[in-house]
Amino acid sequence: MVPAVQSGSKISGGPDGTHEIGRQIGAIAVAGTVLALIGPLGAGKTQLTKGVAAGLGVTEVVNSPTFILMNEHVGRLRLYHVDAYRLGGAEEAWAAGILDDRHTDGVTVVEWADLLDGWLPLERLEIHLSALASEPMRRELHWTAIGSAHQRLAAEAFAEP
Secondary structure, eight states, rough: OOOOOEEEEEEEEEHHHHHEEEEEEHHHHOOEEEEEEETTSSSSSHHHHHHHHHHOOOOOOOOOTTTTTTEOOOOOSEEEEOTTTTTTOHHHHHHHHHHHHHGGGGEEEEETTGGGTTTSSEEEEEEEEEESSSSSSEEEEEEEEESSSHHHHHHHHHHOO
C-alpha cells in the first residue's frame, strides 16, 4: 500500500523562527520520526535541527556532524543527527552503519538527505529549506509528509497559530 502524502510550506522570520519551527517538531515527535532536510549551504538545516533537539529536551550543544557523519543526543527521545554532506553516496552511509534499524527508537534528522536518495525510509517528513530572494534572512520551508504519522506531525508543527 502506498502511504498518503501531504505537503505545504511555511515562512520563518529568520534563524530564530527556523529554530522555533524545529522546536515545535521536536516537542511532538514520536519514536520513528524521520526528518529529511534538503537545502544549500546556509539554508538553515542545522538551525532547524538545533530546534528539534531543544523540543526533545536535549541539553547538550548540537552542531552539524559534518566530519563524523552522525551524532547521538539524549533527550525525551534519542536524537540521531546525520550529515550526509561528505558521504560518497547512500551505500557508504549504509556501510558505515549510519542508516540502520536502531533509529526506530528515536528521532532521526538527516541533513543533505537528497544525497541518500532511495535509502531513506519511505515514510518521513521531508523539508526543503531555501532563503527568500527578497529577504535573505527569512527561510521558506516546503515540506512533504509521507505516511500518516508524519502527516500528523506536520499538521501540528506547521499549523498557523
